[in-house]
Amino acid sequence: MDRVIYTAMSGARQSLERQAVISNNLANVATSGFREQLLAMRAVPVQGAGAYDTRTSVAASTPGANMMSGPVQYTGRALDVAMLDNAWLAVTGSDGQEAYTRRGDLQIDGEGFLRSAGRQVLGEGGPIQVPLGAQLFIADDGTLSSLGEGENPDSIAQLGRLKLVDASEVDLVRTEEGLFRQAPDADGNSAALPAAELARVATGSLEGSNVSAVQGMVEMIANARLYEMQMQVVKSTEENDQRATSLLSINN
Secondary structure (H helix, E strand, C coil): CHHHHHHHHHHHHHHHHHHHHHHHHHHHCCCCCCCCCEEEEEECCCCCCCCCCCCCEEEEEEEEECCCCEEEEEEECCEEECCCEEEEEEEEEECCCCCEEEEEEEEEEEEEEEEEEEEEEEEEEECCCHHHCCEEEEECCCEEEEEECCCCCHHEEEEEEEEEEEEECCCCCCCCCCCCCEECCCCCCCCCCCCCCCEEEEECCEEEECCCHCCCCHHHHHHHHHHHHHHHHHHHHHHHHHHHHHHHHHHH
């Protein structure tokens, strides 16, 4: 069998993985603060007994995510915040470690903990818990205040401050759950970033996804065509092998 089949199949496999990335991006076009995932492919020489100058394989190379900001839209909701410039909101990841997100449609769970997409929002002293039923206010520096039901406006109490970090001087890497962390060190550990005093948010607003639906559809169509071309190479190679086998059987 011609080893070109393995070359074509490696390309087809990476095309399927890229299709999954594009599909995930399109599924999050309307997700607040979502960062477009990037996936690139590169040619690598075939190693081993099947190595030829004309034979290359395909490997995936994931640069990370598109870190451009999405559009900010006013919502008027008190618990909606849009991080400005290079500010990121600290939350708790599924592994219990600190991670960062730009998603600002905050919610309050049954125990009074502030959450973003189900993840606990962190303040400068840990998870933020608010009085149930209280009216909440978020200042542009992330300071959270509350006013109890039926209380005098003079009774507004500060509950803490959202932990906002500045990622302008660090490289954030995307995790499998869609959160971001500082690039790991040699031991594979990601250090937590310090709170940024100058970080600001736009209250009553949300940052949209930076995914372009039109561009995503174009990429999906182009990727599907590429997959079809790779599978056509496999089919043509198989047909050539069948013809060669047929000729050899006639000569014998």
